[in-house]
Amino acid sequence: xxxxxxxxxxxxxxxxxxxxxxxxxxxxxxxxxxxxxxxxxxxxxxxxxxxxxxxxxxxxxxxxxxxxxxxxxxxxxxxxxxxxxxxxxxxxxxxxxxxxxxxxxxxxxxxxxxxxxxxxxxxxxxxxxxxxxxxxxxxxxxxxxxxxxxxxxxxxxxxxxxxxxxxxxxxxxxxxxxxxxxxxxxxxxxxxxxxxxxxxxxxxxxxxxxxxxxxxxxxxxxxxxxxxxxxxxxxxxxxxxxxxxxxxxxxxxxxxxxxxxxxxxxxxxxxxxxxxxxxxxxxxxxxxxxxxxxxxxxxxxxxxxxxxxxxxxxxxxxxxxxxxxxxxxxxxxxxxxxxxxxxxxxxxxxxxxxxxxxxxxxxxxxxxxxxxxxxxxxxxxxxxxxxxxxxxxxxxxxxxxxxxxxxxxxxxxxxxxxxxxxxxxxxxxxxxxxxxxxxxxxxxxxxxxxxxxxxxxxxxxxxxxxxxxxxxxxxxxxxxxxxxxxxxxx
Amino acid sequence: xxxxxxxxxxxxxxxxxxxxxxxxxxxxxxxxxxxxxxxxxxxxxxxxxxxxxxxxxxxxxxxx
Numbered sequence: 001x002x003x004x005x006x007x008x009x010x011x012x013x014x015x016x017x018x019x020x021x022x023x024x025x026x027x028x029x030x031x032x033x034x035x036x037x038x039x040x041x042x043x044x045x046x047x048x049x050x051x052x053x054x055x056x057x058x059x060x061x062x063x064x065x066x067x068x069x070x071x072x073x074x075x076x077x078x079x080x081x082x083x084x085x086x087x088x089x090x091x092x093x094x095x096x097x098x099x100x101x102x103x104x105x106x107x108x109x110x111x112x113x114x115x116x117x118x119x120x121x122x123x124x125x126x127x128x129x130x131x132x133x134x135x136x137x138x139x140x141x142x143x144x145x146x147x148x149x150x151x152x153x154x155x156x157x158x159x160x161x162x163x164x165x166x167x168x169x170x171x172x173x174x175x176x177x178x179x180x181x182x183x184x185x186x187x188x189x190x191x192x193x194x195x196x197x198x199x200x201x202x203x204x205x206x207x208x209x210x211x212x213x214x215x216x217x218x219x220x221x222x223x224x225x226x227x228x229x230x231x232x233x234x235x236x237x238x239x240x241x242x243x244x245x246x247x248x249x250x251x252x253x254x255x256x257x258x259x260x261x262x263x264x265x266x267x268x269x270x271x272x273x274x275x276x277x278x279x280x281x282x283x284x285x286x287x288x289x290x291x292x293x294x295x296x297x298x299x300x301x302x303x304x305x306x307x308x309x310x311x312x313x314x315x316x317x318x319x320x321x322x323x324x325x326x327x328x329x330x331x332x333x334x335x336x337x338x339x340x341x342x343x344x345x346x347x348x349x350x351x352x353x354x355x356x357x358x359x360x361x362x363x364x365x366x367x368x369x370x371x372x373x374x375x376x377x378x379x380x381x382x383x384x385x386x387x388x389x390x391x392x393x394x395x396x397x398x399x400x401x402x403x404x405x406x407x408x409x410x411x412x413x414x415x416x417x418x419x420x421x422x423x424x425x426x427x428x429x430x431x432x433x434x435x436x437x438x439x440x441x442x443x444x445x446x447x448x449x450x451x452x453x454x455x456x457x458x459x460x461x462x463x464x465x466x467x468x469x470x471x472x473x474x475x476x477x478x479x480x481x482x483x484x485x486x487x488x489x490x
Numbered sequence: 491x492x493x494x495x496x497x498x499x500x501x502x503x504x505x506x507x508x509x510x511x512x513x514x515x516x517x518x519x520x521x522x523x524x525x526x527x528x529x530x531x532x533x534x535x536x537x538x539x540x541x542x543x544x545x546x547x548x549x550x551x552x553x554x
Contacts, residue, residue, distance in 0.1 A: 074514075080530040081506045084537035088502050091541055212522025220516050220524070227516045227524040238511050245507045276545045279537040286531060 003319030007152040010323030011330050018188055018331055019173050022181035033367040036178030037107050037346045039264040047183045048265045049274045053281050054186030055257065056083065057193045058336040059144025060396050061285050062329050067306035069292025073223070073231030076289055078241045083282035085245065086252030091275035093253055095268030096414050100487065108343070109259035110351035115486060116413040117421035120355055125425070126406065127351035129432060130256040133402035134344045135381055140396060141337035142167060142385040145330055151310035152326035160386055171378040174338045175371050179264055182338045189331040194284055196328040201287025204294045204312060212290065219293055235452045240445050243457035250460070251404030257343040345373035398439055401456025405431035408467040414487065417480055423470035431463030491547055498544050502537040506530060
């Protein structure tokens, strides 16, 4: 059989089997809204670990990390840094969120914000911003899938029809199975992914250079300084990496889907235990980078750096091996995408549609609307992926800058008694305006006093100062007591 | 205990963020990795060890 049909056939089998496995939990029992959206709050250690870890190995880790290594060099290593730090933050934040969610029936991040500050408008604002920044992240997964299918078909299928087919499948999958299906299939995805990246990440440099050290020596000789900061760039220097690490480690758990994922845990203990072991999983992010670095010497001049992983495998291995990688990569795009779609549709339904337009909607009606929104959200992201393509890492960083602006409102809201809703409004709005302004005017990174700071970091600092100052001036005793009551779930 | 937990929480951040200006070199290559990459990979283990100890302290507290 020819290479392209073999490769595509293997990808199809991967996607098909996973879809069946993912649908099983949804078909066995009749899911209510809570069961569909947050797994009935019953996830133990393992399912919870996989749903949290599943969000790490996305299209970005798989294709974006190798693409960045290929194009930028040293600055790529920031990816190794932020994960471990994010879990230290998560260790404190997630176990605090989960019992409040259980006691007060919260399902989404805007639910949580509305609850902390007892403010419906603030919840709606959070929902709108959350949906806006989830879309580029979802788009990233779609673009990744397009790249994979395009390469595996050896050019036979173009990106757009490939994305259309696969994402119809994803939408049906989310519609039927909900979070339980996502968690179950995340297990399959993670195992396949780890095997694929570790194997190819070690095989390729060893195949061409004998060992890792030789590969990096050769790269350093060919391109001096490429492997340190600022690498192949002018502005992604030490100050950029430091500010980006602060931004991404604080912002990691501000992604709206992580609130929902922590509501799905059986107990705070589960989340604490997971946080301890999640950092180790970050090591897997190193392997795609090794492939990107190897590709730079072997295949110079790729037009799209994000394709370096796939093209490398295509060049060295026969079609069936490319199919296995493509299958693993397709899952790495689809499973996180399912989680994102699920959460975007829940936020839209509960926090925008119900709170804003139809406050009397009961749970069955909410579930009905949420399932319809699944298809609308998927279609929107698909349109973005087709008409506004962007390098994967740019999509990720825009999303990060946006959602990290929730940090003062949510984390200080939970841990600092004096935080107020007026301060949240002001900090959040100013932060988001700054992010949008700096990004749209191509001022990211921002040059201040000879430093190159991540735009999201600058916005976060301004946001934080505004938040703290206004909180101090607007907090009063009655509010403090009321807020204390809302947060003491245990 | 509280002070110890605070220090353990701080260590990964100091290791991974504050040390960047001092570890930004390619050579020496350690365990096959450029020094900067090696340092950040080591940071992952540092975070794991620190969180493990914090977790131990927390569970001991809740049992006793």
